[in-house]
Amino acid sequence: MSFETINIRDTAHPVKLIADDWALLSAGRRVAAHTSRAELASLENQRHASNSCEESYHWNTMTISWGGVGEMWGRDVAFVFVRPQRYTYQFMQQQDYFTLAFGLPKETLALCGKISGRDGDKIAQAGLTPQVEGDAIFPAQADLVLVCRKLHAQDIDSTGFVDPRIADYYDGDHHRMYIGEIVQCLRKTA
Numbered sequence: 169m170s171f172e173t174i175n176i177r178d179t180a181h182p183v184k185l186i187a188d189d190w191a192l193l194s195a196g197r198r199v200a201a202h203t204s205r206a207e208l209a210s211l212e213n214q215r216h217a218s219n220s221c222e223e224s225y226h227w228n229t230m231t232i233s234w235g236g237v238g239e240m241w242g243r244d245v246a247f248v249f250v251r252p253q254r255y256t257y258q259f260m261q262q263q264d265y266f267t268l269a270f271g272l273p274k275e276t277l278a279l280c281g282k283i284s285g286r287d288g289d290k291i292a293q294a295g296l297t298p299q300v301e302g303d304a305i306f307p308a309q310a311d312l313v314l315v316c317r318k319l320h321a322q323d324i325d326s327t328g329f330v331d332p333r334i335a336d337y338y339d340g341d342h343h344r345m346y347i348g349e350i351v352q353c354l355r356k357t358a
């Protein structure tokens with residue numbers, strides 16, 4: 169699939185994109201083509217190092233509807249919230265970049281928001297294939313992609329809850345907030 173770079177300001181409203189339409193949050197990397205099975209096995213979950221004789225990828229994706237887009241530290245940023253039990257969490261921790269992908273069918277998003285990549289190959293089940301552009305990895309089936317470089321990561325802290333009802337959302341699994349600089353906004357051309 170080919171993508172062109174567009175201006176983030178020419179996209180739909182972020183509340184519609186994230187809260188209403190939902191997104192796939194992805195992180196991971198391409199693994200060298202000559203990577204041996206033993207090396208792949210040393211990655212913490214070989215099943216998700218999908219590979220062919222040409223290329224291999226070690227990545228995961230999950231559905232999100234909480235997050236936003238705005239400005240921080242003088243840069244365009246996206247912020248997302250990931251609970252520690254998500255398989256995607258460890259990819260978010262390991263990688264310098266993450267992506268937000270939009271325009272996927274709701275069935276695909278529902279599947280990736282229900283099944284954990286830790287428990288099964290939901291990426292294949294959802295019919296998704298990885299595309300790498302520079303440092304970013306995202307599902308090739310997306311229409312629009314925000315490529316983000318991690319700037320800041322911090323756990324939501326219950327001592328900061330002003331409205332006590334927020335505590336009802338947690339059972340010791342506070343989200344980690346990631347703020348990433350939006351370094352590229354990609355739109356599918358074909």
Ligand SMILES: Cc1cc2nc3c(=O)[nH]c(=O)nc-3n(C[C@H](O)[C@H](O)[C@H](O)COP(=O)(O)O)c2cc1C
Nearest residue numbers: 230231232233234250251255256281282283284285
């Ligand atoms: C509409 C929707 C929105 C979601 N938003 C988030 C979110 O913002 N943060 C989060 O940690 N989990 C969120 N989830 C839950 C994860 O997508 C879900 O637990 C997923 O299976 C995790 O996959 P993983 O274990 O492969 O990372 C959402 C699920 C759905 C269906």
